[in-house]
Amino acid sequence: MLENKNELTPKDFKPKKEVKWCPGCGNHMILFAVQKALAEIGYEHETSVCISGIGCSSRFPYYMNTYGFHTIHGRAGVVASGVKIANPELSVWQFTGDGDALAIGGNHFIHEIRRNMDINIVLFNNQIYALTKGQYSPTSPKGKISVTSPFGTIERPFRIGGLVIGARGSFFARSIDNNIKLSTEVFKEAAEHDGASLVEVLQNCITFNDGAYNDLIDKEHKADRQLILHDGEPMIYGKDNDKGIILENGRLKVVKIGENGITKDDILIHNPNHGYAGLHLMLVNMGPPEYPVSFGVIRNVKMDTYANDLEAQIKDVQSKSKIKCMYDLLHSGKTWKI
């Protein structure tokens, strides 16, 4: 665990720049949660690097006073990979959206996860292209009416957690913009995880897709529709804390504690550290109407990271090779004198 050595506050990561997101945009809350997480961990400004692509969420680095790079559409993950490989000492953060990461950057996204690059990826999922003013995205639900799908999309959306697990990811967490406490918590865990940490933040776009998550957040149903997972705790949720998840015949099932002889002991205990991805995949894919949506750190597994393996390989080769400098290389193999 990193400790807060410097007693930083979120303000320490706030630059003097005007934030240009729409008033009421979910991004403001995510920004605050990231600043809070960095301050609580105690990161140095100079060793933190924020990389983004293109989209509303990708303006993020401008609102941090760390090193930052606002790159091009879809490519933040590879620019971030280059930074991390070049200097593994840096704490690299990538800010991206559903269009940036999953459409134009889809190829880079799966490979970044597959390589387990030690990058903290915050993916703002608002199910819409906002910066270009309201086209449907790879996470828009089927039937979504938008300016490029006036009769409803006929495309099926990605489920981000499924993609991450499919790409053999080591870390997946989900939060929602209005839950700053949960966001801060998962960002901290993401930062502490060695490897590619993907945090999907459900984010409300107030201008082009307002209310996309209303069913999840409305006060009356919120508790029945959100399952917040904690390591080592039973998967219990609901207004009266009486709903739970069990595994039955290889499938997840929602049960009510106290009904049909179900007790608290029957409820699944969450283990994000288990290498086996099957249960994690079921958890990330849960959704209405049958299931609640899962939140929190769903998967957090220890795996080799790219930059560490590369450093180790370089050290190993260097210890064995006779070639120590350019002179040695130039004079290696067959040479002759004239």
Place this chain on the structure above:
Amino acid sequence: MRKKNYPIEKDDIVICFSGDSGDGMQLTGTLFSDTSVLDGNDIITFPDYPSEVRAPRGTVGGVSGFQVHIGDYKINTPGDYADIIVAMNPAALKVNTKLIKPDGIIIIDKDSFIEKNIKKAGYKKDIIKESGLENTKIIKVSATEMTKEALKNLGLDNKTVLMCRNMFALGMVCWLLNKSLDVSIDFINKKFLKKPLIAKANKIVLKAGYNYAETIEAVKPYHIKHAKLEKGTYRKIDGTIAASWGLIAASEKSGRELFLGSYPITPATGILQELAKRKDLGVKTFQAEDEIAAVCSVIGASFAGNLAVTSTSGPGLALKTEGTGLAVMAELPIVIINVQRGGPSTGLPTKTEQADLMQALYGRSGEAPLVVIAASTPSNCFNFAFEACKIALERMVPVILMLDGYLVHGSEPWKIPDMSDLPEIYPPIVKQGTENYMPYKRDKKTLVRGWAIPGTKGLEHIIGGLEKNEQGDVSYDPDNHQKMCELRAEKVKRVENYIPELKIEGDKSGDLLVVGWGGTYGHLYTSVRELREQGKSIGLAHFNYINPLPKNTEDVFSKFKKIIVCELNLGQFVDYLKSKFPKFDYRQYNKIQGLPFTVIELKNSFNKILEE
């Protein structure tokens, strides 16, 4: 053993080994080349192979060739025509029919000239007549049968036996050129260290070929004296290794770690492969998921303070377009090595061409100037890779280094440079403690911005693809955009104050100036030299620096009555020159066949103009 055969002295000889792509011709050619350089000859090699890993056996499309020109003087081209051709099958003969000199010798493996193979190669029946080779000396050798005979007691399977057939050809050619077998035997011993039986088989066949050649009445061996090269320690090098090593040398000189982000693409892949071996020198190679990822990873590594390089070929350069624009905008030092091949699209992946010049100069959105330089010989790929890094790092600008298939595959002897003779490299790194750092504050003379590297306390800043002002803040101000576009262009232009002046080789003024750029140097130089020997008034201006151009270019052009621009494309450099110096009248010689120039065709074309 050689007493009976006093060798005939020759100044130079061109040999072409040719066979099916599974026949091991590239190895045979390489071993013969190594033998020749270690024997003191100068050489240029020209491997020519199909893009299929294994095209159908025996077909013309599957022919793999390796041409080598060896001499007792400075050799600049692989030679227009061959003195000796080894053809392992009818298809190999067919492909190289036009390559043989009138007094040349063709050696064929007659065991493979069976009806099936003759038909596959597209001959009807009489290959000699159908090829018009009635007057050429053809030595028919039973190489397959003799290989089998030589190995009959070793208990090897037929496939393994046939794999040794190329050693028979190599042995024969070594005898013909009066070369020892030591280099080849040494190679075989090392390569098959763990397979002593295979090593033994290869050595038996090599010696069998050598001994057999001695018994042929129709041929006498040749001898080529040592070439008079400058004193020093030498090694053989090809363009791929030279370019890769130039990057490592620049990394050592600049104190910046080397990062190569690349995606495999013919004919550039060798650079990624070569640098992947160099973990001992701390080189980090990243095999990206695509060309876009390759250039973007490089941009990230550059931002983080590495000497960051990507290598590609034409179609890959097209995919890197957007990323390259970001590097121009962010003013980060990156080097893009573009190894040109026949295009457009997949084109002729294994063949050479110079048709990516306009793409390199202009192929980006917006006003996106960058530095373009080109190497001109296999060995000077080292110098220009080093130079590309030096310019990128010192000028905070992307540099495209243009190579081509001919340069990266070609090899020659190379005098190993002394590291202390290479220039120092001084990147404009901003030191910790610098007050009021502004990302786009420029050096007054060079217009270069300071490089503040993540990890440095107090210099935190953000850069990006959006237009910005001097402070680094995003700016949509119309005047600022004009100013920044002009500054970025002027910054590139001022590199002209650093690069050397354009040299004229041959006559310094006169009737005809031959102009070329990049990998065609050897052929252009040889043509001009040979015409001057005939008393013609002719000079060569060969460009390594393309953007910006050397400052004295116009001055050089004005010293000649006529100018001809020679390129392996339909006229890209000439169009560029026309836009820069419209007052001159430019002739053109363009070839776009996936092949290098020949000296003969160039001389003919120059003579025509000189005789007007």
